[in-house]
Amino acid sequence: MKLASEKSDEWLFHSYASTGEKRWLSILFERYRLMVFGFCCKYLKAPEQASDATMDIFEKLLSQSQKGEVNNFKVWLFVLTKNHCLMILRKKSPEFTNVEDTFVESDQIWHPMEEGDEEARQARLDECLKGLPEGQLSCIKGFFYEKLPYQELAKRLSLEIKKVKSNIQNGKRNLKLCMERQYE
Numbered sequence: 001m002k003l004a005s006e007k008s009d010e011w012l013f014h015s016y017a018s019t020g021e022k023r024w025l026s027i028l029f030e031r032y033r034l035m036v037f038g039f040c041c042k043y044l045k046a047p048e049q050a051s052d053a054t055m056d057i058f059e060k061l062l063s064q065s066q067k068g069e070v071n072n073f074k075v076w077l078f079v080l081t082k083n084h085c086l087m088i089l090r091k092k093s094p095e096f097t098n099v100e101d102t103f104v105e106s107d108q109i110w111h112p113m114e115e116g117d118e119e120a121r122q123a124r125l126d127e128c129l130k131g132l133p134e135g136q137l138s139c140i141k142g143f144f145y146e147k148l149p150y151q152e153l154a155k156r157l158s159l160e161i162k163k164v165k166s167n168i169q170n171g172k173r174n175l176k177l178c179m180e181r182q183y184e
Contacts, residue, residue: 009073032074043086056084136171
């Protein structure tokens, strides 16, 4: 039998959600507090503010645990952290606009700051596309290359619209990271 500290993130989160026992959440806190703090530092640029935000995010888990299924806790926590930090930045500066938000909503798949030879950029993009999981690849190709709407993609791939959107968002993030690594 596995010790509690050896259980999966999802098991711990769902156990907390169903029982309300904070020991399960405390194990997740120990696993991810440094990662969350690091992301908060990246966005907020102030360790004190990042520390407060980290605690706020884990407090949000208390209420978020009752709102639905979490299939990949680490990714879900990353999105929760990013959104929390962006909200802090928006409150501090209403005119704040985030390049990453624009990138996520745009048709642009490659690194937004990249300039230069179009053929070389397309070759790097093609190479990165090969590394995507099949679900992300199918959704990226359908949405960006075939210009299919979410509903049609969902129907064609026999997926829920939420899954199509998730595959597109995750695929774009993976492509961006891959392109950035190649660009360095």
